Amino acid sequence: MTVKNLLVAQSGGPTAAINATLSGVLEAGLNSPHIGRVYGGFHGVEGMLSGKVVDLTPQLSDPEALRHLALTPGMALRSCRYKMPDPKKDDAPYATLLELFKKLDIGYFFYIGGNDSMDTALKLHHRCAQEGLDVKVIGVPKTIDNDLPETDHTPGFGSAVKYVCTSIVEVARDASVYPAQSVMVVEIMGRDAGWLTASSGLAQRAGGAPHLIYIPERAFDPDRFLSDLRELMTRERHVIVAVSEGIRDAAGDYVHADLPGVERSVDSFGHVQLSGAGRYLEHLIKTQIGCKVRSIELSVLQRSAGHCLSATDIAEAAEVGRQAVALALAGESGKMAAIRRLSDSPYRSDVVAVPLEKAAGLVKAFPSDWLSEDNRTLSQEAVDYFLPLIAGEMQTPFAEGLPCHFTFAENFVKL
Amino acid sequence: MTVKNLLVAQSGGPTAAINATLSGVLEAGLNSPHIGRVYGGFHGVEGMLSGKVVDLTPQLSDPEALRHLALTPGMALRSCRYKMPDPKKDDAPYATLLELFKKLDIGYFFYIGGNDSMDTALKLHHRCAQEGLDVKVIGVPKTIDNDLPETDHTPGFGSAVKYVCTSIVEVARDASVYPAQSVMVVEIMGRDAGWLTASSGLAQRAGGAPHLIYIPERAFDPDRFLSDLRELMTRERHVIVAVSEGIRDAAGDYVHADLPGVERSVDSFGHVQLSGAGRYLEHLIKTQIGCKVRSIELSVLQRSAGHCLSATDIAEAAEVGRQAVALALAGESGKMAAIRRLSDSPYRSDVVAVPLEKAAGLVKAFPSDWLSEDNRTLSQEAVDYFLPLIAGEMQTPFAEGLPCHFTFAENFVKL
Numbered sequence: 001m002t003v004k005n006l007l008v009a010q011s012g013g014p015t016a017a018i019n020a021t022l023s024g025v026l027e028a029g030l031n032s033p034h035i036g037r038v039y040g041g042f043h044g045v046e047g048m049l050s051g052k053v054v055d056l057t058p059q060l061s062d063p064e065a066l067r068h069l070a071l072t073p074g075m076a077l078r079s080c081r082y083k084m085p086d087p088k089k090d091d092a093p094y095a096t097l098l099e100l101f102k103k104l105d106i107g108y109f110f111y112i113g114g115n116d117s118m119d120t121a122l123k124l125h126h127r128c129a130q131e132g133l134d135v136k137v138i139g140v141p142k143t144i145d146n147d148l149p150e151t152d153h154t155p156g157f158g159s160a161v162k163y164v165c166t167s168i169v170e171v172a173r174d175a176s177v178y179p180a181q182s183v184m185v186v187e188i189m190g191r192d193a194g195w196l197t198a199s200s201g202l203a204q205r206a207g208g209a210p211h212l213i214y215i216p217e218r219a220f221d222p223d224r225f226l227s228d229l230r231e232l233m234t235r236e237r238h239v240i241v242a243v244s245e246g247i248r249d250a251a252g253d254y255v256h257a258d259l260p261g262v263e264r265s266v267d268s269f270g271h272v273q274l275s276g277a278g279r280y281l282e283h284l285i286k287t288q289i290g291c292k293v294r295s296i297e298l299s300v301l302q303r304s305a306g307h308c309l310s311a312t313d314i315a316e317a318a319e320v321g322r323q324a325v326a327l328a329l330a331g332e333s334g335k336m337a338a339i340r341r342l343s344d345s346p347y348r349s350d351v352v353a354v355p356l357e358k359a360a361g362l363v364k365a366f367p368s369d370w371l372s373e374d375n376r377t378l379s380q381e382a383v384d385y386f387l388p389l390i391a392g393e394m395q396t397p398f399a400e401g402l403p404c405h406f407t408f409a410e411n412f413v414k415l
Numbered sequence: 416m417t418v419k420n421l422l423v424a425q426s427g428g429p430t431a432a433i434n435a436t437l438s439g440v441l442e443a444g445l446n447s448p449h450i451g452r453v454y455g456g457f458h459g460v461e462g463m464l465s466g467k468v469v470d471l472t473p474q475l476s477d478p479e480a481l482r483h484l485a486l487t488p489g490m491a492l493r494s495c496r497y498k499m500p501d502p503k504k505d506d507a508p509y510a511t512l513l514e515l516f517k518k519l520d521i522g523y524f525f526y527i528g529g530n531d532s533m534d535t536a537l538k539l540h541h542r543c544a545q546e547g548l549d550v551k552v553i554g555v556p557k558t559i560d561n562d563l564p565e566t567d568h569t570p571g572f573g574s575a576v577k578y579v580c581t582s583i584v585e586v587a588r589d590a591s592v593y594p595a596q597s598v599m600v601v602e603i604m605g606r607d608a609g610w611l612t613a614s615s616g617l618a619q620r621a622g623g624a625p626h627l628i629y630i631p632e633r634a635f636d637p638d639r640f641l642s643d644l645r646e647l648m649t650r651e652r653h654v655i656v657a658v659s660e661g662i663r664d665a666a667g668d669y670v671h672a673d674l675p676g677v678e679r680s681v682d683s684f685g686h687v688q689l690s691g692a693g694r695y696l697e698h699l700i701k702t703q704i705g706c707k708v709r710s711i712e713l714s715v716l717q718r719s720a721g722h723c724l725s726a727t728d729i730a731e732a733a734e735v736g737r738q739a740v741a742l743a744l745a746g747e748s749g750k751m752a753a754i755r756r757l758s759d760s761p762y763r764s765d766v767v768a769v770p771l772e773k774a775a776g777l778v779k780a781f782p783s784d785w786l787s788e789d790n791r792t793l794s795q796e797a798v799d800y801f802l803p804l805i806a807g808e809m810q811t812p813f814a815e816g817l818p819c820h821f822t823f824a825e826n827f828v829k830l
Contacts, residue, residue, distance in 0.1 A: 011652070014588075014589050016590050025534060043594050073585060073588055073589070073590075074585075074588035074589055074591060074592055075592040076558075078591070078592045078593075078594070079592040080593075080594065081593075128618055162418070162816060165816075165817055166722050166817065166818050167716055169716075169817060169818045169820070170488060170489075170716060170719045170720055170721060170722070170818065171715060171716065171719070173427050173429075173487075173488055173719055173721075173820055174715040174718065174719040175715075176489065176493070177425075177429050177459050177489055177490040177493045177494040178493070178494055178495075178496075179461070179495060180494070185714075195735075202816075202817065203817060204816060205817060206815075206817040206818060207817060209818070223738070277430075284695065294714070294715070295662060296712070296714045296715070296716070297712070298588055298712070299709070299711045299713070300585075300589040300599075300709070301582055301585060301586065301711070303589065304565070304585045304586070304588055304589040305585055305712055306585060306588075307581050307585070307722075308722055308723070330629070342826035347611055387815060387816065388814075390816035391815070391816045392816065393714075393810070393813050393816075395808070398808050399621075400476060400620060400621075400723065400802060400805075400806070401802065401806045401807065401808075402580055402581065402582075402584060402617065402618060402620060402621040402805070403581050403584045403585065403806030405584070405588055405621070405622070412707075
């Protein structure tokens with residue numbers, strides 16, 4: 001088996017575990033006798049198109065480096081939101097990337113990302129095959145949205161769930177100190193998929209909140225919301241509402257679309273950037289019920305909280321990275337390294353290869369029957385699914401009382 | 416020395432360390448041969464007026480209970496925002512509380528809170544003295560605002576600083592992954608005192624953010640802000656702005672007062688409840704500069720994040736509680752248990768008694784020369800002051816991957 005080099009890049013939104021996956025890929029690459037140099041593509045395929053590639057090998061000589069990287073949130077190789085064009089219409093980016101692969105003698109390419117990134121990996125796999133270029137292309141999943149098909153869950157999701165639930169328990173604790181009745185609205189990420197918002201129901205095990213949960217898959221009815229809230233307020237002094245940023249009304253329109261001051265913009269995949277569902281509910285409660293109300297948007301903290309990691313998530317994220325390399329070395333290409341759950345309790349999983357076609361650009365919906373029809377509680381099946389993913393505490397290293405993150409020097413190779 | 420009972424209550428806003436102080440008071444009370452029962456007043460003096468008092472002694476028989484309590488955020492005895500009236504105009508609440516003290520044979524009363532709570536403690540001290548009732552009244556400081564005079568700093572502040580700085584480092588890390596230029600505005604609590612917002616400058620030691628810092632003590636000039644930001648954006652791709660919720664313009668008006676949708680309400684001390692400085696800056700940047708911008712309000716999370724505690728803060732908070740009891744047992748009354756700094760490095764402090772008159776209802780302003788005139792950096796003196804307060808990591812216990820908080824059963828005594 002000829003020795004070839006490895007190239008890895010990251011794409012899409014950050015998670016707290018995506019660098020753990022990167023560390024797994026790099027560790028397996030450094031340890032394989034069949035892999036020479038390990039290269040990192042910066043800013044995903046977009047950066048690679050302009051030659052932003054770094055030979056990471058010399059930066060990983062200290063064995064502590066990989067462990068530090070694994071516990072660092074964000075994306076050590078940075079990101080892009082670049083959609084590869086239809087190759088029939090515009091082949092130029094493909095030609096440029098294949099040229100890069102050849103120049104650097106790349107035999108293995110790993111793209112860590114969500115559904116859009118799997119689409120990019122699939123297109124590159126096809127284009128390499130078409131050209132007869134022997135580059136094994138493996139997609140490696142990550143997303144806090146957990147909406148990727150064919151994998152039991154996505155690395156990064158567990159740590160996001162842990163941060164969201166921890167914050168809800170703390171918000172509820174904070175609210176509980178005052179005698180006056182109050183409502184707290186917590187806005188959670190997830191444009192189309194309610195996985196993360198629904199998972200906040202786990203926090204009920206540590207005190208009862210959240211009391212109401214609104215996911216984007218279910219049409220939001222303001223009248224029913226207000227009547228459910230009024231009913232709850234006869235029993236609960238402090239009500240916590242968990243709401244997805246992406247809730248829509250029965251007509252499919254984002255419910256906050258008409259509020260003044262709400263921002264709407266569109267990214268390069270055509271996704272609407274959302275902000276304001278929490279503020280909308282706050283406004284609704286204030287004007288229609290008139291009690292003390294506050295909304296909190298967990299914002300980017302929920303995807304980058306390296307100080308509140310799920311130990312299970314980090315361990316699995318690294319293993320997915322290692323196994324992605326093992327798959328490529330075994331000759332697989334055009335595959336995604338997916339997590340397969342073997343049992344809930346004790347929790348066990350392994351990593352298997354699934355065709356990228358089954359994940360690329362596709363979305364795995366949250367099973368509607370996992371959240372009760374009254375938007376209040378998770379099914380036992382849902383609890384059994386979510387609970388193992390947040391097990392164990394872990395955090396990024398601290399120095400001088402502050403988080404200390406791993407950073408690569410951006411010494412781009414001369415091409 | 417006659418054996419008397421101890422009563423303790425909490426007031427004002429929650430902090431992540433106020434229960435550590437409570438645990439210190441209770442520990443010292445349980446360990447003293449001169450103290451019989453330890454009682455907790457629920458919902459501060461307001462709850463005590465309606466007899467909400469619990470004998471905590473039987474709930475603390477497990478030695479682990481105090482340690483669990485110390486690591487639980489929020490307020491285990493809950494809170495109130497009740498202003499004791501001028502006793503010349505309305506003596507009724509004083510008479511009720513003194514009657515409560517007599518009925519429960521209270522010899523020692525501890526009120527844990529901020530400047531308004533110190534005012535309540537002082538009034539109760541005077542009223543007991545006037546009646547000849549031998550109750551030692553000690554005020555015990557807490558507030559994330561750090562604006563209490565006569566104490567080097569307040570318990571709870573260090574953990575809030577740690578959470579704010581940690582969040583800023585993570586927000587900056589999150590922003591750094593994208594190639595597009597962006598501005599993130601982080602809104603921090605502190606209505607009148609810029610201590611907490613200024614302390615976010617410590618986070619620069621872990622990556623450079625925040626780049627601009629706006630405190631309420633300094634008039635906010637939108638034109639200068641925009642020109643400073645534009646200048647920074649020629650050098651920094653991702654700019655992080657830390658802003659206090661209480662920034663005002665040169666005329667002393669809250670800068671966001673004119674924005675539509677901004678909520679304003681007033682609490683029982685006449686303090687305006689603020690929300691919107693971050694949103695105001697976001698709006699300003701979007702309309703005047705037009706780049707990608709997002710605002711994040713750290714909201715109540717910054718005062719209740721039991722999952723991100725400063726070990727130094729928790730240890731000191733408990734010690735202040737223990738020493739407050741020692742002061743009362745030594746015969747002090749009408750005093751506040753204050754922290755005195757002995758050295759910055761290695762950091763050492765002790766607890767001393769100061770007259771409540773010097774703190775009650777008063778505010779300690781942030782020293783303006785600790786933040787550079789261009790709102791960018793802390794002075795060395797400021798860094799030396801802040802840095803020891805965030806040293807060491809600690810968190811509330813977790814169970815099943817979720818925070819596990821200590822709770823008292825509310826078995827109110829029969830009076």
